[in-house]
Amino acid sequence: MKSNARQGFPEWAKQSPYDRYFDFIAPDADRYAILTKQISALNFNSTVINVEGNNHIFIFPPGQKSLRSASGVFPFSGTSPYLFSAHYDRVDGSPGANDNSIAVFHLLNAAVTLAQKGIDRWMIVFTDKEELIAGESFEKQGSFTLAKKIKDWGLEKAKIFNFDACGSGNVFIISTTTDLILKTGGHDVSPNIRDIIKNIASLRNHALEISQKLRLERVLLAPTPFSDDVGFLRAGLAAQTVTMLPVNEAAQYEALLRDRPDFGNLIISGEVKAPNEYRRLPETWRSLNNAQDTVSRLTPEYFKTFVNFVVELCARNS
Numbered sequence: 001m002k003s004n005a006r007q008g009f010p011e012w013a014k015q016s017p018y019d020r021y022f023d024f025i026a027p028d029a030d031r032y033a034i035l036t037k038q039i040s041a042l043n044f045n046s047t048v049i050n051v052e053g054n055n056h057i058f059i060f061p062p063g064q065k066s067l068r069s070a071s072g073v074f075p076f077s078g079t080s081p082y083l084f085s086a087h088y089d090r091v092d093g094s095p096g097a098n099d100n101s102i103a104v105f106h107l108l109n110a111a112v113t114l115a116q117k118g119i120d121r122w123m124i125v126f127t128d129k130e131e132l133i134a135g136e137s138f139e140k141q142g143s144f145t146l147a148k149k150i151k152d153w154g155l156e157k158a159k160i161f162n163f164d165a166c167g168s169g170n171v172f173i174i175s176t177t178t179d180l181i182l183k184t185g186g187h188d189v190s191p192n193i194r195d196i197i198k199n200i201a202s203l204r205n206h207a208l209e210i211s212q213k214l215r216l217e218r219v220l221l222a223p224t225p226f227s228d229d230v231g232f233l234r235a236g237l238a239a240q241t242v243t244m245l246p247v248n249e250a251a252q253y254e255a256l257l258r259d260r261p262d263f264g265n266l267i268i269s270g271e272v273k274a275p276n277e278y279r280r281l282p283e284t285w286r287s288l289n290n291a292q293d294t295v296s297r298l299t300p301e302y303f304k305t306f307v308n309f310v311v312e313l314c315a316r317n318s
Helices: 018-024 031-041 097-117 142-152 177-189 193-213 228-234 247-259 263-269 300-313
Strands: 045-051 054-060 082-087 122-127 159-163 171-175 218-222 239-245
Touching: 018 031, 018 097, 031 045, 031 054, 031 097, 045 142, 054 142, 082 097, 082 142, 082 300, 097 122, 097 159, 097 300, 122 142, 142 228, 159 193, 159 228, 159 300, 171 193, 171 247, 177 193, 177 228, 177 239, 177 263, 193 218, 193 239, 193 300, 218 247, 228 239, 239 247, 239 300, 247 263
Parallel strands: 082 122, 082 159, 159 239, 171 218
Antiparallel strands: 045 054, 054 122, 171 239
């Protein structure tokens, strides 16, 4: 699409790397093709790795080998880089403006900044097959099979932060969904449950430290809808999901959790889909995975804050 065709777009969508965002959320978009072309246009060091039929797109720091070498060593093998993930698939019939298109483009923006700052302890992966269809188990999730490969590649020590629905509001929600899963069925999740609990706590504490460093106005620890962190967890890897909500919705949700401590368990069990419980969810979450997930719900004034948060997670002085 030529630049003059973008005159009706908001200013943020005219700037790189967001200049392909509206193409990405178009009804018939080939999201994989658009994303890989944008990555190529940005001259990122990248590769696509197919795992059991799912195409996962990796971006590495400049100068880092993006493919396995002749000796079969994957980048950062045996070390603990930061691995930032965001799924690029969407539910049929949904624009996917917030879930999860905007997080994808935020990470593209973060990759630009990280490279400019010379920070080189990171990887970004855009995961395929986060969205499950009715009847599918979490073992069908792309992050589950990818996590097995991550372990095979010697990246089991990677610090994984997963970003989902990060375009609406300025309250950072640090998800505690995996905590509830571990409490209710931890031994069925993984034999190394103690290490996973320790690693999740470390990731969460780091996210909170960066929140304080950036003087973020609001941060909430709370259960959130399922994301790639569940697939990682099921395969024995710790991952911390971060999402966002508008301040009024976050306040209402926080009050709900005080009154209904069991509500997080309803999210885990799926009972929150019942009409009388579903309406208690924050409006932003009720708009996900349907036609209501449009660009009108985004709050561009907070985009920079989110990108800064990602960058600071792996800044050298953090």
